[in-house]
Amino acid sequence: MITHTGGCHCGRVRFEVLAPAKLEVSECNCSICGKAGYLHLVVPADRFKLLSGGDALKTYTFNTHTAKHLFCSTCGIKSFYVPRSHPDGFSVNARCLDRGTVSDLSIRPFNGREWEKQYPEGRGEYPQ
Numbered sequence: 001m002i003t004h005t006g007g008c009h010c011g012r013v014r015f016e017v018l019a020p021a022k023l024e025v026s027e028c029n030c031s032i033c034g035k036a037g038y039l040h041l042v043v044p045a046d047r048f049k050l051l052s053g054g055d056a057l058k059t060y061t062f063n064t065h066t067a068k069h070l071f072c073s074t075c076g077i078k079s080f081y082v083p084r085s086h087p088d089g090f091s092v093n094a095r096c097l098d099r100g101t102v103s104d105l106s107i108r109p110f111n112g113r114e115w116e117k118q119y120p121e122g123r124g125e126y127p128q
């Protein structure tokens with residue numbers, strides 16, 4: 001595990017996340033991720049730290065309102081959020097990580113259009 005840093009486009013929102021250098025992320029095709037091209041790196045809360053920009057974040061919710069879609073009120077970028085599958089953790093957008101620490105990025109498709117079939121228990125596990 002190493003520390004990656006990242007943030008939004010304008011730089012108000014900055015965070016660090018503890019994850020392997022070789023990342024496995026998922027590309028979701030649901031109504032919101034598909035439009036944004038979001039690449040999910042899901043981590044437990046204790047591996048994520050918001051460094052700045054808490055006051056810049058706006059929250060968007062829809063459908064079950066479980067997921068908290070957090071975006072920067074200045075630049076509009078969603079660099080991380082609280083996913084419906086892991087409401088006690090975070091999903092970091094791998095596209096928003098700073099260059100230099102990710103040695104390999106493998107992208108796995110995720111069928112979020114049938115979310116309930118993917119998560120019959122109503123939530124997901126954390127990858128190791």
Ligand SMILES: [Zn+2]
Nearest residue numbers: 008010072075
């Ligand atoms: Zn911003």
